[in-house]
Amino acid sequence: DILEQVATCFNTRSLEGLEIHITAGPTREPLDPVRYISNHSSGKMGYALAEAAIDAGARVKLISGPVNLATPAHVERVSVTTAQDMLHASLEGLASCDIFIACAAVADYRPTSIAEHKIKKGNEEIMELHLVKNPDIVATVAASADKPFTIGFAAETRDVLSYAKDKLARKKLDMIIANDVSQTGIGFNSDENAVTLVTTTTQIDIPQTSKRQLAKQLIEQIALLYKQSK
Amino acid sequence: DILEQVATCFNTRSLEGLEIHITAGPTREPLDPVRYISNHSSGKMGYALAEAAIDAGARVKLISGPVNLATPAHVERVSVTTAQDMLHASLEGLASCDIFIACAAVADYRPTSIAEHKIKKGNEEIMELHLVKNPDIVATVAASADKPFTIGFAAETRDVLSYAKDKLARKKLDMIIANDVSQTGIGFNSDENAVTLVTTTTQIDIPQTSKRQLAKQLIEQIALLYKQSK
Numbered sequence: 001d002i003l004e005q006v007a008t009c010f011n012t013r014s015l016e017g018l019e020i021h022i023t024a025g026p027t028r029e030p031l032d033p034v035r036y037i038s039n040h041s042s043g044k045m046g047y048a049l050a051e052a053a054i055d056a057g058a059r060v061k062l063i064s065g066p067v068n069l070a071t072p073a074h075v076e077r078v079s080v081t082t083a084q085d086m087l088h089a090s091l092e093g094l095a096s097c098d099i100f101i102a103c104a105a106v107a108d109y110r111p112t113s114i115a116e117h118k119i120k121k122g123n124e125e126i127m128e129l130h131l132v133k134n135p136d137i138v139a140t141v142a143a144s145a146d147k148p149f150t151i152g153f154a155a156e157t158r159d160v161l162s163y164a165k166d167k168l169a170r171k172k173l174d175m176i177i178a179n180d181v182s183q184t185g186i187g188f189n190s191d192e193n194a195v196t197l198v199t200t201t202t203q204i205d206i207p208q209t210s211k212r213q214l215a216k217q218l219i220e221q222i223a224l225l226y227k228q229s230k
Numbered sequence: 231d232i233l234e235q236v237a238t239c240f241n242t243r244s245l246e247g248l249e250i251h252i253t254a255g256p257t258r259e260p261l262d263p264v265r266y267i268s269n270h271s272s273g274k275m276g277y278a279l280a281e282a283a284i285d286a287g288a289r290v291k292l293i294s295g296p297v298n299l300a301t302p303a304h305v306e307r308v309s310v311t312t313a314q315d316m317l318h319a320s321l322e323g324l325a326s327c328d329i330f331i332a333c334a335a336v337a338d339y340r341p342t343s344i345a346e347h348k349i350k351k352g353n354e355e356i357m358e359l360h361l362v363k364n365p366d367i368v369a370t371v372a373a374s375a376d377k378p379f380t381i382g383f384a385a386e387t388r389d390v391l392s393y394a395k396d397k398l399a400r401k402k403l404d405m406i407i408a409n410d411v412s413q414t415g416i417g418f419n420s421d422e423n424a425v426t427l428v429t430t431t432t433q434i435d436i437p438q439t440s441k442r443q444l445a446k447q448l449i450e451q452i453a454l455l456y457k458q459s460k
């Protein structure tokens with residue numbers, strides 16, 4: 001429609017010619033054919049970033065865990081379930097990737113083994129579940145020979161900035177987008193978010209707004225900091 | 231529309247004057263503010279049963295775990311998250327309930343404790359998760375002083391009928407609806423299903439069809455067997 005055409009005229013095309021890979025949504029780690037461990041990520045933030053990146057002129061690959069969202073127009077979507085699937089999809093095609101945004105809420109641990117058949121409820125009142133650590137996707141990308149400009153998210157419920165700065169340094173990222181998921185109305189499953197963008201030299205607060213608006217602002221900041229890094 | 235009006239004319243109104251409570255969907259058992267254990271139940275079967283029961287003239291309360299489905303018209307929906315929530319909602323108002331259908335895929339176990347803050351990924355390569363058994367909702371309903379005609383589901387990946395018969399006897403149910411979730415194209419998250427309806431004296435196979443059609447057939451059979459039980 002006309003409004004959309006007008007909006008397009010105001011697009012900065014700040015990512016023209018660049019390729020962005022974005023991970024989004026939760027991962028699901030199966031226990032057996034019917035049960036899994038997951039988290040409350042809706043994928044909305046990652047999908048909004050993919051759409052904003054398209055609007056800014058980028059080629060976008062969206063590596064998505066199971067979510068109930070339509071794939072934005074012009075986005076190449078790769079659907080995955082587990083953290084291991086997501087790692088494989090993330091390492092594929094890194095050579096042509098300029099900016100990698102790890103927006104997915106990846107399960108830290110997965111069950112040590114997946115039962116072939118549905119585990120029957122026994123008489124035991126308690127049960128121990130054995131978990132093993134999942135690969136760290138964003139750290140693996142940042143450590144790869146083809147390292148793109150690598151951006152992580154830190155969704156925390158306390159000490160948000162200190163965890164974010166620690167993560168930035170430890171995983172050798174170029175940027176962290178930190179948000180406080182303990183606040184109601186923003187973050188997981190919500191339509192709004194408020195974040196702080198952290199690099200080794202910068203700290204930029206983006207106040208609460210729709211994930212769509214926030215994504216546009218983030219993409220402009222990312223484009224700027226990416227170009228400054230070259 | 232006209233088709234709907236015609237369909238209404240053919241309704242048997244076999245549940246006129248009766249009150250049905252139906253549980254549907256998965257439960258989610260939180261580990262911390264962001265993580266949970268759940269299962270692949272979409273809630274489609276329970277929602278289809280609720281709609282078919284309304285069409286058959288019943289008053290319907292739908293006790294639903296987290297799903298992405300619209301509440302059918304005229305259905306009273308009670309939204310719950312955990313198995314404990316679902317138990318409380320299921321025991322409420324049992325005195326006026328004629329038929330109870332436990333269609334939800336309730337998590338058998340929940341984490342022993344829920345962490346107040348997001349659990350940080352440590353350096354440990356492995357982790358033990360301590361789980362405790364959840365209450366058995368359908369067995370608790372069947373054992374209550376106000377016991378309605380109580381129907382359970384048995385979603386299994388093998389030995390489906392033998393598990394179903396064992397469950398019927400052990401939990402003192404009036405009926406079990408058994409389905410084989412190992413078959414692709416039916417059951418969890420699918421739009422179709424095929425089931426076997428099991429009572430102490432009857433075994434009725436309903437072959438693969440849409441969950442909507444299946445729900446209509448099930449409601450007619452349930453109405454019949456309920457009346458025979460009086």
